[in-house]
Amino acid sequence: MTTFGIEEEFIFLDPRTLTPSDVGAAVHDELLGRARESRFVSHEFLASQIERSSPVFSTAGQAEADLVTFRTRLAAQAERRGVVAAAVGTPFMCAGWPSVTDSERYHQVEAEFRGLVTDHLINGTHVHVAVPSRDAGVAVLNRVRTWLPTLLALTGNSPYWHGADTGFASWRAMHMRRWSSGGCPPPFADADDYDRRLARLVGVAGTYDTRTVWWNARLAEGHPTVEIRVADAQLDAGQALLVAALSRALVVTSLAEAERGDPPPSVDPELLDAGLWHAARDGLGGDLLDPVALELRGSREVVHRLLVHVGDALDAEGDHERVRSLLDRLHADGTGAERQRAAVRRGGVAALGELYRTALVARA
Template sequence: MSFAPTHPRTPSAAAVPAFAVAAPGVRTVGVEEELLLVDPRTGRTVAAGPALAMAPRPGGVGASPVALEGVVVPLETELQQEQVETATPPRTCMAEVTADLRRLRRAADAAAQDVGAHVAALATYPLPVAPVLTPNPRYEAIRAQMGLTCAEQLTGGCHVHVGVASDEEGVAVLDRIRPWLPVLTAVATNSPFWRGADTGYAGYRTQAWYRWPGTGPCDPFGSAAGYHAAVAELLATGTLLDEGMVYFDARLSAHYPTVEVRVPDVCLDVQDTVLVAALTRALVDTAAARWRAGEPIPADPTPVLRMAVWRASRSGLEDDLVHPRTHRPRPAGEVLAALVDDVRAALDANGDLHLVERGVERVLTHGTGARHQRAVARASGRLEDVVADAAERTLA
């Protein structure tokens, strides 16, 4: 979700090596995950995010629960105290991303145990809850502005950062990946329950999230200047506190020279997260190559894309999706296969083709986190067991 205050974008990758594009042309990927803090014995949330983020750790590394190959990786607070956020270092190899995600989840869980909690990769909390706002003047200003939308906000997203060479390349990518983002939404669906009920959606987080202003798909921007002008126009309305609240489905990062794709739910299984990350990088590669080749921006109407993301949120991979090429409903497996075909050359060049083909087969056969959550609920009849199972599966 990243409610963190915005900072000026750094104009060059060299100035911020954290998400720089790696030679010889393989783009870096970084993944942020928002995790719930829960007590698996009761299924209840634990409002301890600030304590986890600020607690000293062994080895004198201050707020950091883990160091990945010498890179200090802190836990970050979120809007509500029932959550923490992790972020991987930039990687070019998906095996490293996988290892980082597993290590970060374990480290966050170990830190959570110090306050009697565990972490759970749930994109919505299944039971009724009154979230506790994290003490912070900016968050208090957000609550004053957004009212009930803020008071009820307790969702977990997965944000994938992919390195780009410039704002111009980044905006060219944003304009060209738009029709495929709902497919990523479908692959990552992991939020069927909300406030004690089955919502009928596989990814209800998207519906809850779209209550915020500044969310959703956008019209093409055409250029970096067009993007920054659009952001300035939104801020000029006085509705958003700052650029950090421009919550487009995909945006230029305010902190790093990256494109940040924000549509996925946090995934129950790390393998699903890595599948989404590999597909996202391939989409960025493919879009950038088409821009360099002078191909025009696809003319997908934004209202149609909103229909597509709604259907993806509603059924995930369990029913038809809107095909990005025809704008007509087609079986989810067919649409997912079309995505893989569209970015196949990039997947192959990145060494990710086999990983993605296996991952697609897995999610189509075994389902997303939403299917698993519902299976647990059917078996036990208790949403508390869904929470406990998620806490265990998060570390599996």
């Protein structure tokens, strides 16, 4: 089986106002080393955040057990401090300049990106999938890039900003567009081409090292993986597991296509960029860019096309039934953005905070 791992970013919020609460360092110190599931906890950019990198998984079952266990521990630590741990792309409410975690790297980001920092209260889900080489990884990037809008539509979970509904499923994705190296990666000839073009970006537009190239999919630094990072943080473990399983299937499918010599799909970059914007706005609530037909189609039709495209890989990894079940639940309950809006309609800020608490520890 192809191995994978998941990075999740969480934000701590005041339970009454759902504004960020700067307890990330205290929770980090308490969790670190306490259990196997907590070994890979790290600080994030803001003092109100925490990041957790999972162990390497072979099966979705392993991932499910691990994610639920860690999220349960995280929720308990948040409750001890009188805050809510939320897996959302953006907080419901924020005000003023956020507190940056006290580290040399994060202060350099703050210095380079200046006024953008005030809006950088964003949290994502990043999926790492193993590849046999960097050249193979580039072949994967050239193919998965066309499906990034579909993954974004499935995972939009940030409809609110400053207490107002933005009208977007993923306001986080719109914030990311303002940074100098976001969006879909361009196509590359091979790994040498990738490395050469990445190196040329260093020093330009705030990109002070290769890790600050924030494409929605990239080769990981220091790991033999492709990192797919288009998704918002996911309300519950099931939604995180869904994007992980689909990401793995896309990578496995892409590797098989490259081995057969199938050329990567050709999608005009401006169309792909517009498709990402469209997915960030409408999520699954309207049409999506069909990367095969190269036109807007109904979201369910495009998601079905994705399932057909990766069907053999889902079978090979033993994920087909689980993915279909998680997709059925997603269509029934709504994306994270839709569930957040439903909670606010039902009971305002209090109901939204309760959704954050209960979803965090729900089983996949």
